[in-house]
Amino acid sequence: MDLNELNQLDVNSFGEWPNPVKAVAILIACLALGGLAYYLDTQEQLVRLDQAQASERDLRTSFEAKQRKAANLDAYRQQLVEMQESFGAMLRQLPNKTEVASLLVDVSQTGLANGLEFQLFQPEDERTKDFYAELPIRIRVTGTYHDFGRFISGLAALPRIVTVHDAQITGDAAKPGAKPGAADSKLTLQATVKTYRYLDEDAAE
Numbered sequence: 647m648d649l650n651e652l653n654q655l656d657v658n659s660f661g662e663w664p665n666p667v668k669a670v671a672i673l674i675a676c677l678a679l680g681g682l683a684y685y686l687d688t689q690e691q692l693v694r695l696d697q698a699q700a701s702e703r704d705l706r707t708s709f710e711a712k713q714r715k716a717a718n719l720d721a722y723r724q725q726l727v728e729m730q731e732s733f734g735a736m737l738r739q740l741p742n743k744t745e746v747a748s749l750l751v752d753v754s755q756t757g758l759a760n761g762l763e764f765q766l767f768q769p770e771d772e773r774t775k776d777f778y779a780e781l782p783i784r785i786r787v788t789g790t791y792h793d794f795g796r797f798i799s800g801l802a803a804l805p806r807i808v809t810v811h812d813a814q815i816t817g818d819a820a821k822p823g824a825k826p827g828a829a830d831s832k833l834t835l836q837a838t839v840k841t842y843r844y845l846d847e848d849a850a851e
Contacts, residue, residue, distance in 0.1 A: 746781060749806050749841050753783065756800040762787040765834075774845070782811075783839045791815070794835050806841065813837040 715722070754767055766786035772779050787797070794815065801808045817834040 746841065746843055749804075749808070750783070752804055752806075753801065753808060753839060753841070756804070757785070757787055757797050760789070760796040760800055761793045762789040762797055762835075766836075778842050778844055781841050781843070783841070784836075785839055786834060786836045788817075788832055788834050790831065791833060794833070797835075801839070809840045811838045811840060 750769065754764065757764060764785065764787050766784060768784045770782045770784060772781050787794075789797070798810060801810065814836045815833050816836070817832070
C-alpha cells in the first residue's frame with residue numbers, strides 16, 4: 647500500500663481497512679489515549695506521590711530527632727540541674743549592694759599587700775546589664791613586673807568575681823643602682839578593674 651491509497655482511506659469504513667493499517671491506527675489511538683490519561687490523571691497523582699514521599703521523609707527526620715531527644719531526656723534534665731547549680735554558684739560570686747563597698751576595699755588592699763603604690767583609684771558610674779550591674783574602677787599603680795603578677799593573682803583569688811581590662815604597662819623608672827629593664831624596675835600599670843553585683847528582680851525591671 648502506497649501513500650495514495652492511505653489518503654483514500656475513509657474513516658467511516660474503518661472495518662474495510664487493511665489489517666496492517668488497522669493495527670497501526672489502533673496503536674496510535676491507544677498511545678493517544680494513554681498520553682491523555684497520563685496528562686489528565688496520572689501526572690497529578692505522581693506529583694502528589696512525590697509530595698507525600700517528601701513529607702514522609704521530613705516527618706521521619708523529625709520523628710527520629712524527637713526520639714533521640716526523648717531517649718536522652720534524663721541526661722538533659724541532669725545537665726539542666728548541673729547548669730542551674732553552676733549558675734547559682736556564679737551568682738553567689740556576685741556581691742549584693744551592701745557588699746560592693748567591702749569588695750572595693752579588698753581590691754585596694756590586694757594591691758597594697760603586693761607592694762603596689764596607688765596613684766589612681768577611681769570608681770566610675772555603675773553600668774546596668776541584663777541581670778547584673780558592673781562597676782568599673784580605673785586604677786594606676788606603680789610597682790615591679792612581679793608585683794603586678796601577684797596583684798592580678800590576688801584579684802583572681804578573691805571570693806568574688808573581679809576582672810581586669812585594658813591593662814597597659816609603661817615606664818621604666820629603675821631604683822637607684824638598678825639596670826633599666828631589671829626585675830626590680832619601677833613600672834606603671836594602668837587598667838580598668840571591674841566588679842559585679844547581682845540585680846534583684848525589682849532592680850532588673
